[in-house]
Amino acid sequence: MSKNSVPNTQNKSVISRLGGQKFIVLLVVVGLIIFFSAVSPDFRKYSTAMSILDYSYYIALMAIGVTFPLITGGVDLSIGTGLICYSLTGGFLIVQKGWPVWAGMLMALLLSIVIGLLNGVLVSIMNLPPFLATLCTCMITRGLGSIFSNRLGISWPTSGTPGSWFRNIFKITVNGTKIPLGFLWVLLLVAVMAFVLNHTKIGRYTIAIGSNKEATILSGINVKFYHIMAYVISGLFAGLAAIAYSAVFSTVQPGTGAGFELEAIGGAIIGGVSASGGVGSVGGSLIGVFVICLLKTGLPYIGLQANWQQIITGLVLIGAVLVDIMKKKKEKI
Amino acid sequence: MKKKVLTTLLCVSLAATLLAGCGGKSDTPASADTAPATEDAAPATEDAAPATDASVATGGDYKFEIIVKSYQSSYWQAAVTGVNQKAEELGVTVNCTGPNAESDIADQVNMLNNAINNQPNGIGLAACDQEACLDSLQTAMDKGIPVVCFDSGIPSAPEGSVYATIATDNYAAGATAAENLYPALKDKIASATAPVRIGEVNQEATSESITSRGLGFIDKIIELAKADGKAVAVIGNEYYVNNCSEKGDEASADIIIEVAVPAQTTVELCATEASVILNKADTIGMFGSNQVAAEGILTANENLDVLGTDPATSILAAGFDAGSVIKGAITSGKMFGAVTQSPLAMGQTTVEVLTKIANGESVSDVPTQGYWYDSTNMKDASIAPNLYD
Structure with a gap:
C-alpha cells in the first residue's frame, strides 16, 4: 500500500527495514489466524471471520485517521469518546428528531470535523501538547454525547425497519451468504489515504512536521495549516468510524468509547507508525489493527478469560514500541 | 526523540488509567438498570405492586410530592404514569417533578427543598445522587415529612428520614428469566442423549444488580433441573461459579451452565x-443479564x-431490560423473551406506600418485580407501559 517515507533519512536500508516490519506484522496476522484456527474449530467458521471484520471496521477507520497526528509526532485521544458522541448525535437526530438517515450521518461527520478542527487549533495555534489538548476534547465529547442523548442509549434504525439501509453499506446478504462490504470500503479508504499521505502536500508536510518541525517551518511551509489538517483528518475518520459502529452494533451507550482510541493507536504503532513521529504508513496501521482484532476475538475462542486479551495486547504493543526505539537508535548510528 | 517516545507511552498509560476510571459505566445510561425488577411469569396479574389492600384505599385529601430522576426518558415517564394511576385510584393528589437530566443533581436538590416547603403529607424521591440529598432529608425529618425512596435507595440517609425504599429485587428478576426459559427447553433437556449447554453473558462481575441477576438465573435453573432429576454444572467466570448455589461437576452433568x-x-x-458459546453444538439456551449483554x-x-x-431447531435466548433493539428482536422471533424492570409498578407502589404512611400504618422496604415478556404478551396493558425504549 503506502510507501514509508523518511524525508530526512533517505537511506535505503531504513526503508527496507520498515517494509520488513510491515511484513513481519502481516506474518503475525497470518500466524494468529493459523494458531486460533488450529486450536478452535469454531474459529474456522465463516461467521467468525464475518464477526472479526464487522467488529474491526470502526477501529480500522479510527486507525487510518489517527495515523496522521501520530506521524506529526502528536496523538489524538479524543477519537474514542468522539466516535460515541458523533454516533449519539446522529442517532438522536434520526430517532428523536425524525431526520433522514443521510442527514444524521452528515451531521455526525460535520461534528467530527469540528472536533478535529478544535484539536488542530489547540495543538497548532494554541501550542497545547497534543496529549493534553486531545485529552480535553476526549472529556468534552464524552460530556456532549451524554447531553445529546439525555444519558440514554440510542439505537440507529435496526435491520428491517425503515431507514436501516445504511447497515447494508457494511454488510449485504446475497443468497443467504453475508458479504463483508465494509472491508472493501476500508481497503479503498486505506488506498486513498495512503495516496494522500505519500503524494499530496497534506501528507508530505504531515511527515515533514513529524520528522523535523523546525526545518519545515524554516522552509517556509505553512506548518500551522498542515498540522491542523492532520487532526481534521483524524476527526473525520472518527466520524466515519461512528457510522460504521452505528451500523454494526445496535445501541450506542453514552459514557462509553474511552479505550477505543487505544486500540486504534495501538494498531497504528504495531503497524509501524513511529511513536515519535515522522514515520508510518496507512496500510501498516490497518495490518496492525488486525493484530489487535484477532487477539480480541481469538483469545475467547481458545478459552482464555477475557482479561488475558488486554495483557497480551499490551505486551504486543510494548514489543512494537521497542522495535521502533531500536530502529531510531540504529538510525542515529 | 526519546522524550517523545516517553511522552507517547505516558499518554497511553494515562489514557488507560482514564479508561479504568470510566470502566463499568455502561450499566448506568438509562437509570433503567439501577432500577427495579422481578416477578414470576405472571405479568397478567396487574398488581405487581404489593397487593392493593383495601385498607390503603382511604386516601382522602393527602398531598404527595414525587420527584423522579429526570423527566424525559420513557422509563421515567412510565414511573410517572404509575404514580398518577395509583393516585387517581386512591383519591390522593400528587405533584410530579424532576430535573431535565439525571446529572442535574443540584436542580433535583432544589426541587426536593421546594417540595419540603410545600409541606406535603409525604415525598417520593428517586435520588440522582446518594449524597446530595442528605441535608434536605434531615430537614424533611425535622419537619415531620415522611420520605419514600424509589428506584434507588439512599444508604447513608439520616436514620428515620426514609420510611421505605422501593427498588428491584435483581436476584428474583434473574430467576424470572430462568423460570420462563427452562420450561421451553425442558423437552429438549429430557430427550438429550449428551449434556446440553445454557450460556449466560454478564457484562461484569462486580455490580450488585448484574451479579444478582446472573446468580438468580443460575440458581433457578439448578433448582428446576434438580426437580427434574438432572445434574447441573456451572463453568466459566470464577465469581459466578464460586457464588452460585452449587457448581456441580462438569464431567457428570446433564446441563452445563457456561458463564462468560x-x-x-x-x-x-x-x-x-456470546459467539463462543453460541457456536458450540450443544448450546440450547442463552441469557444476557442486561441490555448490553442481551444486545451482545x-x-x-x-x-x-x-x-x-x-x-428443536434453534437456540433460545432470554434478555433483560427493554429498548427498541431487544423489543424488535422479540417481535421478530429472534429472541425468546426478556425480563423488564417495572417502572410503572414502582410508581404505583410509591404512592401506595406514601398513603399507608399517611394513614399511620407501618411500612417496610418493597422489592419491586421484573416482568417476563415475549411476543405473546408485549402488548398487554400491564406490560407495554414498562417496555421503555
Whole structure:
C-alpha cells in the first residue's frame, strides 16, 4: 500500500527495514489466524471471520485517521469518546428528531470535523501538547454525547425497519451468504489515504512536521495549516468510524468509547507508525489493527478469560514500541 | 526523540488509567438498570405492586410530592404514569417533578427543598445522587415529612428520614428469566442423549444488580433441573461459579451452565463472548443479564443466525431490560423473551406506600418485580407501559 517515507533519512536500508516490519506484522496476522484456527474449530467458521471484520471496521477507520497526528509526532485521544458522541448525535437526530438517515450521518461527520478542527487549533495555534489538548476534547465529547442523548442509549434504525439501509453499506446478504462490504470500503479508504499521505502536500508536510518541525517551518511551509489538517483528518475518520459502529452494533451507550482510541493507536504503532513521529504508513496501521482484532476475538475462542486479551495486547504493543526505539537508535548510528 | 517516545507511552498509560476510571459505566445510561425488577411469569396479574389492600384505599385529601430522576426518558415517564394511576385510584393528589437530566443533581436538590416547603403529607424521591440529598432529608425529618425512596435507595440517609425504599429485587428478576426459559427447553433437556449447554453473558462481575441477576438465573435453573432429576454444572467466570448455589461437576452433568464475562463492558466484547458459546453444538439456551449483554447476544447472532423461538431447531435466548433493539428482536422471533424492570409498578407502589404512611400504618422496604415478556404478551396493558425504549 503506502510507501514509508523518511524525508530526512533517505537511506535505503531504513526503508527496507520498515517494509520488513510491515511484513513481519502481516506474518503475525497470518500466524494468529493459523494458531486460533488450529486450536478452535469454531474459529474456522465463516461467521467468525464475518464477526472479526464487522467488529474491526470502526477501529480500522479510527486507525487510518489517527495515523496522521501520530506521524506529526502528536496523538489524538479524543477519537474514542468522539466516535460515541458523533454516533449519539446522529442517532438522536434520526430517532428523536425524525431526520433522514443521510442527514444524521452528515451531521455526525460535520461534528467530527469540528472536533478535529478544535484539536488542530489547540495543538497548532494554541501550542497545547497534543496529549493534553486531545485529552480535553476526549472529556468534552464524552460530556456532549451524554447531553445529546439525555444519558440514554440510542439505537440507529435496526435491520428491517425503515431507514436501516445504511447497515447494508457494511454488510449485504446475497443468497443467504453475508458479504463483508465494509472491508472493501476500508481497503479503498486505506488506498486513498495512503495516496494522500505519500503524494499530496497534506501528507508530505504531515511527515515533514513529524520528522523535523523546525526545518519545515524554516522552509517556509505553512506548518500551522498542515498540522491542523492532520487532526481534521483524524476527526473525520472518527466520524466515519461512528457510522460504521452505528451500523454494526445496535445501541450506542453514552459514557462509553474511552479505550477505543487505544486500540486504534495501538494498531497504528504495531503497524509501524513511529511513536515519535515522522514515520508510518496507512496500510501498516490497518495490518496492525488486525493484530489487535484477532487477539480480541481469538483469545475467547481458545478459552482464555477475557482479561488475558488486554495483557497480551499490551505486551504486543510494548514489543512494537521497542522495535521502533531500536530502529531510531540504529538510525542515529 | 526519546522524550517523545516517553511522552507517547505516558499518554497511553494515562489514557488507560482514564479508561479504568470510566470502566463499568455502561450499566448506568438509562437509570433503567439501577432500577427495579422481578416477578414470576405472571405479568397478567396487574398488581405487581404489593397487593392493593383495601385498607390503603382511604386516601382522602393527602398531598404527595414525587420527584423522579429526570423527566424525559420513557422509563421515567412510565414511573410517572404509575404514580398518577395509583393516585387517581386512591383519591390522593400528587405533584410530579424532576430535573431535565439525571446529572442535574443540584436542580433535583432544589426541587426536593421546594417540595419540603410545600409541606406535603409525604415525598417520593428517586435520588440522582446518594449524597446530595442528605441535608434536605434531615430537614424533611425535622419537619415531620415522611420520605419514600424509589428506584434507588439512599444508604447513608439520616436514620428515620426514609420510611421505605422501593427498588428491584435483581436476584428474583434473574430467576424470572430462568423460570420462563427452562420450561421451553425442558423437552429438549429430557430427550438429550449428551449434556446440553445454557450460556449466560454478564457484562461484569462486580455490580450488585448484574451479579444478582446472573446468580438468580443460575440458581433457578439448578433448582428446576434438580426437580427434574438432572445434574447441573456451572463453568466459566470464577465469581459466578464460586457464588452460585452449587457448581456441580462438569464431567457428570446433564446441563452445563457456561458463564462468560467480557474484559470490558462493551457490546462488541459481549458479542464475542456470546459467539463462543453460541457456536458450540450443544448450546440450547442463552441469557444476557442486561441490555448490553442481551444486545451482545443479538449482535453475535447477526452472523451466526442460530437464535429463534423453536427449541428443536434453534437456540433460545432470554434478555433483560427493554429498548427498541431487544423489543424488535422479540417481535421478530429472534429472541425468546426478556425480563423488564417495572417502572410503572414502582410508581404505583410509591404512592401506595406514601398513603399507608399517611394513614399511620407501618411500612417496610418493597422489592419491586421484573416482568417476563415475549411476543405473546408485549402488548398487554400491564406490560407495554414498562417496555421503555
